[in-house]
Amino acid sequence: MKVQRxxxxxxxxxxxxxxxRAVSAQDIYVELRNREQSMGLATVYRSLEVLKLGGAVQVRTLANGESLYSSVQRxxxxxxxxxxxxxxxxNECPVHQLESQLEDSHQFRIYxxxxxxxxxxxxxxxxxxxxxxxxxPHL
Incomplete structure (x- = not known):
């Protein structure tokens, strides 16, 4: 069943x-306004959360705590x-085989x-x- 967005x-x-490329929620908000598709910032955050939980968007949290969002492409x-x-x-990934093993051993769908x-x-x-x-100190 396809999820209705x-x-x-x-x-x-x-x-x-x-x-x-990965961008912040604030950047998404500004870019949508620039494209005349504006929506409230709270709506941007809520939509990103739903898309993340549905596996369509991935989030990367930087060391400074900022979250960057991107579509799941790789x-x-x-x-x-x-x-x-x-x-x-x-560009290389050392954990693809581990990902498959975890999906099988834990019956867990990895996005x-x-x-x-x-x-x-x-x-x-x-x-x-x-x-x-x-x-x-120099001696």
């Missing part, structure tokens, strides 16, 4: 598919810098997964190492 949910889903994998917030997308590693990017790591070296 509201007009607001359809608009948001179509927008996310056309943007082809799994997402990232390296995220805790210092500058830079996020590097990984998508995310894999995120947090640390320091090369630029921030170099700056951090320099700061550490500068603060080390």
């Amino acid at each position: 509201t007009r607001s949910q359809d608009r948001i889903l179509n927008l996310l598919k056309s943007l082809n 799994d997402q994998h990232h390296l995220t810098c805790l210092n500058c917030g830079a996020s590097i997308t990984l 998508y997964h995310t894999l995120e590693f947090f640390g320091l990017c090369d630029r921030c790591s170099t700056a951090h190492d320099s700061e550490k070296a500068d603060s080390t």
Whole structure:
């Protein structure tokens, strides 16, 4: 049985598919207004929640707590810098086989997964190492 979506949910889903990148609820709200398809911010959040629970939208929460939404097109994998917030997308996925095993062993329908590693990017790591070296007492 196909789930009946509201007009607001359809608009948001179509927008996310056309943007082809993860965006915040605020960005969705502004973009819909720019496209003369405005809706209230509360409606945007409610629609995103329904779409997420239905497996049509995935959410990624950044280290700063901001949530980014995208249409479910593929799994997402990232390296995220805790210092500058830079996020590097990984194209390979080391957990696809595990996903299938979990679905089978737990009778659990998986819509998508995310894999995120947090640390320091090369630029921030170099700056951090320099700061550490500068603060080390010289004898």
